Amino acid sequence: MTAGAEAARSEPARSEPAPARASEHLDGSAAVRVRDLTVAFPTPDGPLPAVSSVSLDLVRGQITGLVGESGSGKSTLALTLLNAVSDPGRVTSGSVTIDGVGDVLALHGKSLRRVRGASIGYVFQASQNSLNPLKPVGKQVLDLGRSHGVADLRGLLREARSLLDDMGMNAERVLASYQHELSGGMRQRVGIALALVLNAHLVILDEPTTALDMLTQASVLEIIRKVHARRHLTTLIISHDIGVIGDLADRIAVMYAGRIVEDGPTRQVLASPRHPYTRGLLTAMPRIAGDIGQAQPLPGRPPDLTSIPRAGCVFRPRCPLATDACGQAEPPVTERGDQRFACFVAAGEAS
Amino acid sequence: MSTSSISSIALPPEQLHEALQRSRRQRATRRWRLFVSTPGRIAASVIIVFFTLMAIIGPYLYPKNLPINPHDIYGAPSLAHPLGTDFEGTDVLALLVTGSRYVLFAAAVAAVITLGIGTLAGLAAGYYPRLAGSAIMRVADFVLAIPGFPVLIVLATIWQFGSPVAMGFVMGVFGWGGIARAVRAQTMSLRERGFIEAARGLGLPGRRIIFAEVLPNIAPYIGMNLMLAVTAFIYTEVGLFFIGVVSYTTSNWGVMLNQAVFQAGAATSTRGLSYLLSPLICILLITISLVTLSGAVDEFFNPRLRRIR
Amino acid sequence: MIEIRELTKTFAGRGGMLGRSAVPALRGVDVTIPDRGAVSLIGESGCGKTTLGRILCGLEPFDGGDIIIDGQSLRALKPKDRVRYFRRVQMIHQDPYSALNPTRTIGQILADPLALRARQRDADRDWERSRRAELLELVGLDPDYVLPRYPHMLSGGMRQRVVIARALTVDPEVLVADEAVSMIDVSLRLGILQLLGDLRAKVGVSVLFITHDVATARYIGDGGELYVIYRGMVIEQGQTDTIIHRPAHPYTQSLMSAIPVLRGIENPGPDAVMPTGPLDERVESPGCLFEPRCPFAAADCAAAVPRLSQLGGTEQQHACLYPERRSVVAVPFAGSAT
Numbered sequence: 001m002t003a004g005a006e007a008a009r010s011e012p013a014r015s016e017p018a019p020a021r022a023s024e025h026l027d028g029s030a031a032v033r034v035r036d037l038t039v040a041f042p043t044p045d046g047p048l049p050a051v052s053s054v055s056l057d058l059v060r061g062q063i064t065g066l067v068g069e070s071g072s073g074k075s076t077l078a079l080t081l082l083n084a085v086s087d088p089g090r091v092t093s094g095s096v097t098i099d100g101v102g103d104v105l106a107l108h109g110k111s112l113r114r115v116r117g118a119s120i121g122y123v124f125q126a127s128q129n130s131l132n133p134l135k136p137v138g139k140q141v142l143d144l145g146r147s148h149g150v151a152d153l154r155g156l157l158r159e160a161r162s163l164l165d166d167m168g169m170n171a172e173r174v175l176a177s178y179q180h181e182l183s184g185g186m187r188q189r190v191g192i193a194l195a196l197v198l199n200a201h202l203v204i205l206d207e208p209t210t211a212l213d214m215l216t217q218a219s220v221l222e223i224i225r226k227v228h229a230r231r232h233l234t235t236l237i238i239s240h241d242i243g244v245i246g247d248l249a250d251r252i253a254v255m256y257a258g259r260i261v262e263d264g265p266t267r268q269v270l271a272s273p274r275h276p277y278t279r280g281l282l283t284a285m286p287r288i289a290g291d292i293g294q295a296q297p298l299p300g301r302p303p304d305l306t307s308i309p310r311a312g313c314v315f316r317p318r319c320p321l322a323t324d325a326c327g328q329a330e331p332p333v334t335e336r337g338d339q340r341f342a343c344f345v346a347a348g349e350a351s
Numbered sequence: 352m353s354t355s356s357i358s359s360i361a362l363p364p365e366q367l368h369e370a371l372q373r374s375r376r377q378r379a380t381r382r383w384r385l386f387v388s389t390p391g392r393i394a395a396s397v398i399i400v401f402f403t404l405m406a407i408i409g410p411y412l413y414p415k416n417l418p419i420n421p422h423d424i425y426g427a428p429s430l431a432h433p434l435g436t437d438f439e440g441t442d443v444l445a446l447l448v449t450g451s452r453y454v455l456f457a458a459a460v461a462a463v464i465t466l467g468i469g470t471l472a473g474l475a476a477g478y479y480p481r482l483a484g485s486a487i488m489r490v491a492d493f494v495l496a497i498p499g500f501p502v503l504i505v506l507a508t509i510w511q512f513g514s515p516v517a518m519g520f521v522m523g524v525f526g527w528g529g530i531a532r533a534v535r536a537q538t539m540s541l542r543e544r545g546f547i548e549a550a551r552g553l554g555l556p557g558r559r560i561i562f563a564e565v566l567p568n569i570a571p572y573i574g575m576n577l578m579l580a581v582t583a584f585i586y587t588e589v590g591l592f593f594i595g596v597v598s599y600t601t602s603n604w605g606v607m608l609n610q611a612v613f614q615a616g617a618a619t620s621t622r623g624l625s626y627l628l629s630p631l632i633c634i635l636l637i638t639i640s641l642v643t644l645s646g647a648v649d650e651f652f653n654p655r656l657r658r659i660r
Numbered sequence: 661m662i663e664i665r666e667l668t669k670t671f672a673g674r675g676g677m678l679g680r681s682a683v684p685a686l687r688g689v690d691v692t693i694p695d696r697g698a699v700s701l702i703g704e705s706g707c708g709k710t711t712l713g714r715i716l717c718g719l720e721p722f723d724g725g726d727i728i729i730d731g732q733s734l735r736a737l738k739p740k741d742r743v744r745y746f747r748r749v750q751m752i753h754q755d756p757y758s759a760l761n762p763t764r765t766i767g768q769i770l771a772d773p774l775a776l777r778a779r780q781r782d783a784d785r786d787w788e789r790s791r792r793a794e795l796l797e798l799v800g801l802d803p804d805y806v807l808p809r810y811p812h813m814l815s816g817g818m819r820q821r822v823v824i825a826r827a828l829t830v831d832p833e834v835l836v837a838d839e840a841v842s843m844i845d846v847s848l849r850l851g852i853l854q855l856l857g858d859l860r861a862k863v864g865v866s867v868l869f870i871t872h873d874v875a876t877a878r879y880i881g882d883g884g885e886l887y888v889i890y891r892g893m894v895i896e897q898g899q900t901d902t903i904i905h906r907p908a909h910p911y912t913q914s915l916m917s918a919i920p921v922l923r924g925i926e927n928p929g930p931d932a933v934m935p936t937g938p939l940d941e942r943v944e945s946p947g948c949l950f951e952p953r954c955p956f957a958a959a960d961c962a963a964a965v966p967r968l969s970q971l972g973g974t975e976q977q978h979a980c981l982y983p984e985r986r987s988v989v990a991v992p993f994a995g996s997a998t
Contacts, residue, residue, distance in 0.1 A: 069845040070816070168938060184705075213704040213872055215935065218918035240846060247920035267924030271993075284850050288875040288904065288919050289926050289992045295879065297854065298847040301815040545759035546769075549823070552717055553773045553830055554747050563772065567763040 031202060031234040032058035032081065037094030039076050039085055041305060048305050050076045050089065052258040055333075058202070060099070063228055063235040065249030065266065067242050067281075069302040073258040074238050075125065078204050081236070082116055083107060098202060118148055121195030121203040123188075125210065131179040137190055138175035141197060148198060156197060163193040167223050185216035189223065196227060203228075204236045209244060221248050242285060246270055254278050257303050257314035259330075264339030274334075274341040274349075276319045313344070321345045386647050395640035402637055406455040409448035417441045417449065425615050425623035435625035437607070438614050443629050450603040450630070453515045455637075458584040460519025461526065465584075466577050469527035470569075473534025474561050478542060488535065495528025500587065507596045522584050530576060537569050571649055578645040582638045589634060604630035661730065662693040662716070662749070662834060662866075668724035669711055685711045687892040688725065693834060693868055696860045700869040700877035700900060702915065703889035709870045712889075713836045716868065718746025730833075750827035754839035756819035760811040766822055767807040770795075773829040795825040798862065799855060817848030824855065828863065835859070838870045850879060857881030874904065874915065888912045891942070891949045894968065898976025905989060908978040911935075911950045913988045921990040931986035948979070958982055 034056040040047040051073040058064050068074040079085050081096055083104045096104045101119050104112075116122070132140055138157065145156040157175070164171035167189045179187060188208065195203055208224065209217040225248060228235045239245055245252055246266060253263035254277065262275040273279045284298040300318035308314055312327035319326070325344050333340050334347040341347075387393045420440030428435045434443035469491075476487040502525060512518045541547055542565075550560045591597050592605025595613070607630045615623030669686040685708045693699050701709040714720045716727065726735040729745045737745075753759040760769055774788045781787075796803045799821040811819055820840060827835055837856060841849040856867050857880045869880050877886060877900055884900040888909065896909045907913045910933055917932035935953035943952050947962035954961065961981055968977040972984075 069847060170938070214874075214915055214918040215704060218920075218934075221920070241920070242846065243920035243922060246922035246924070246926075270922055270924035281847055282925075284847050286849055286853065286873070286875040286879050287922075288878070288916070289990045292878050295850055297851040301817060301848060302845055545753040545755055546761045548719060549751065549753070549759055549826065550772070552719070552747070552751055553826070554743075554776060555772055559772065563764075564761050568761070570763075 030057035031060040062250040065245030068255035072255040121200035395643040457515035461522035461584040462580040464523025469530025472531040477535040477538025491531040666725035698884040853879035908983040929988040
């Protein structure tokens, strides 16, 4: 390992031709292709990127998990898939191509609204709190149908009813209830049902189980798994909880300071993490299994928009393997089989 | 607010002190700039400063007894009298300036008294809901229910309100009910916040908690309401003078309006139009400016509302 | 040492104390917190663990039972005399941001309780200043960095450390950490947990750790005890490691089964337990409260409330009539990278 690190110090990534753009190596047939996406927010110091040159594929029919802490940009990235980045944030470069829809970022107004809900289902963070408190659930389903020009509203309700039944709830009772009459877990499940009722094929869930108890979380994750399989969906789950992603997702992408630092098949990434942040996170997270003596806290703290290092690798301030080369330029993406990571030192090791 | 000078790598103590001073100054200037951040706010700030100066300095520019000119009653605007003249031929501009002090001073005194009493009452009622809460609120409700304007009319028959402080005092004392209710509600909800519970758990005395922990958090609300209260009180006292229940031993804008409408008939003819419009426009300008600036005060205290311009 | 004996608490519902919607939050709970101890309370929302923490800090009154702090029974004291004892128990809230006054600097936040303490000990300004630096360093913060800043300029982990430092200013005996790390970034949680464990040794304080995330309970230091609470009753208690790896009660087993498994480095326990029926129904039962949802319920489980015992030869105490060993917790791969 030391030899690899030595090599990395003198000539980063000398063992392979540095890819001109990470996007060239990604699969063109994936259901969602994000390419070189940058989303910036204005600050007193000028516009700063919350998401910086991110390229990611969502493989058709698989569950992809996006893991990140606060300031990682994961929620902003998810919103961009809906072209819903809120003012004053702005997409300054890149594209988001969704099968059957095209580049979402090029859509506006009516065409965008049609796509949302019908092609892309989005379950918001704490969707427990984003149901309309003044209308019973059933009416909200009908509203959803009407705003998407669904002709057979009764059929829509039937679909909603079967979804809710599948989720282990008393569908009739839930459809007649107001938001405050349902528990947190029930509201979350209603949120998922609403996202699916128009037969979207791409579903995005932002922190679907945060604030839920263990048992409720387990049942919601089971529901997501079941629904995903039965409807052959392409699912993206965003969470700060690696446990949830590690259990549910087929593929995992780790975000830090607006960049994807590692991604690949979940089992592979967890079993042999390449990026120091992924490694650090796995050693620093409290786990129910394993030796507690092995756990090591990660020094420093996750950066916010204004404290991201402007030059070099964004993880450098907290990285135990940082070299001088790491401060000069942002590391390019290295590929090892199905796993991709962005680290000078790890790239040297991997050769 | 930029934390880039702070939240990156920790600086050594000497540099840190300077960096913090710099950022504190940056923050302070940025906050004051809020008041001039849009053309509307620039205009509003200028107007308020202008009228404040007028109220303080203006009356010194004129003799105690303004000259009368029986040959030019209700005169139209002219070079000698840019805003016309009144029923005695006195220059309207002079009347406006000398009358401003009473109006603005009384409104300011009333606002301070109302907010003072209302805030103290609300804080006490909200923080000690079981001990003091219901008692204070009953008094506040009583005050709220008193029809302030009619009471002032009745009082005007016994009291001359010659001094603006007197006027301000009476208006203020009848106006604190609503503020007390609102402050109480905010205090009660703040009381459940983590840092207040922690302060109680640590054994800090109640008075200290109220003034050091609760009050700074409701300061934005009080600041905004202070400005809006001034406008409300201007209307109240001008209204009182306008309907003529208070004897006009003093010259002020309400009296001018009264004279213009009832003596000159300005409401139905063009006679003395400038005499009518001058105080009206001043009141309007002040009100709009205060309302505009109260939005800036809100942003001043609440950084989340600030938009990057 | 703090002993909680048969503590009961009922929240009045819409029908008053005896009305139908009155909620019994605690139904006779016994917990012992030894000196320098680490006691974890595990359970889901609504089980009463947060209520217990708040009662211990004096933020809520209790209805029945007693709390004995350093040999003094609180039931025997008048409410205003109890305050002196409750001050020995300090709460660390879940949300470190709302636990700090956003309009004051860290220096100002610490100044008030330090001044209070100085007055009690007849100490002067110098003592306050040095104690302040001492406490901040104890919680792993640099005083020069932290003192002039406002709470929003610090990370969640730092804010929680400030909260802990503030709690320590009054020299408490117990820190009640109610979901103290659940709103903090994952990479920073271990630091806070280890800090709580260190404080037990360095300062002599005990930690009552309330959480729904069982994994975190493993990291607050050695010799930890775990109490599993279900709807206001302790249904299992014992050494933390024992309960996590060999849970006896089916409810505890279902909690452990529900913990997500890191595929690739862990295998799920083969005997996973899931409660039956809808998750949200709360039915009052004369017998075991878990019986309506228990997949292994027998006829006599609904007859009477099982008492805590070591039936079945278990190391820990539990409230199940038919305990069975089930392998439910995730098992790490041998020799995995972590």
